[in-house]
Amino acid sequence: MNVLENFNHIQDNIQNACSKSGRNPREINIVAVTKYVSVNRAEEALQAGITHLGENRDTGLLSKWEKLGDVPEWHFIGTLQSKKVKNIIDKVSYIHSLDRLSLAREIHKRADKPVSCFVQINVSGEESKHGVGPQEAEGFIRSLEDYSAIKVIGLMTMAPHTDDKDFLRNCFRTLKGLQEYIHSLGLPHAPCTELSMGMSNDYTIAIEEGATFIRIGSALVGND
Ligand SMILES: *Cc1c(COP(=O)(O)O)cnc(C)c1O
16 A cells, blocks of 8 residues: 555544544544655655654664755654664654653753653553553652753653553543643643554544554555
């Protein structure tokens, strides 16, 4: 399938999920996750009208950036090692995986302008997943106040791989509750209005539960 066909199909699904939940499709930003595919495929996504691209490794981001430059808005979506921050920091508009102070310190040190960050939350408490536990989130976000380059625009989660829709819905609902709570604290460095949640298998549920950024790889640009 070409990217445009996939994109049209996804937009229909977004429309349906929005109608079901009384939301406006304009609130949903689609990040095309191009980590599995070539730069040509990424370019096809831009031609289809997608403006946000996501990568989870510095090398993948840099090789595509060399060709596409700042035409797309770049999202760093994966585990980010502190020593890699300097390679990507002047190229990305968003980092979705802020989960520790050492990383915040490095971003602050290397960035020349504020970076829109999502704090990654491990909602389901799976051992293998990165992210801050829901109980630690407020303390962690308060401690980011010292790093003026970090702007906490929202929370992000990766739901577990499961077909259990109720379980997924619960994860997303928990994240939404936490996002609203952090937002209500009125912290100047953490407006926390956004929710990055939903991937190829679960984005319609994520939208019904309040996602504002969905990160789609396989279903949009493919995975080979
Ligand atoms: C790979 C990846 C995605 C996209 O996964 P698909 O299931 O292919 O849509 C989204 N978010 C993160 C953090 C990823 O690493």
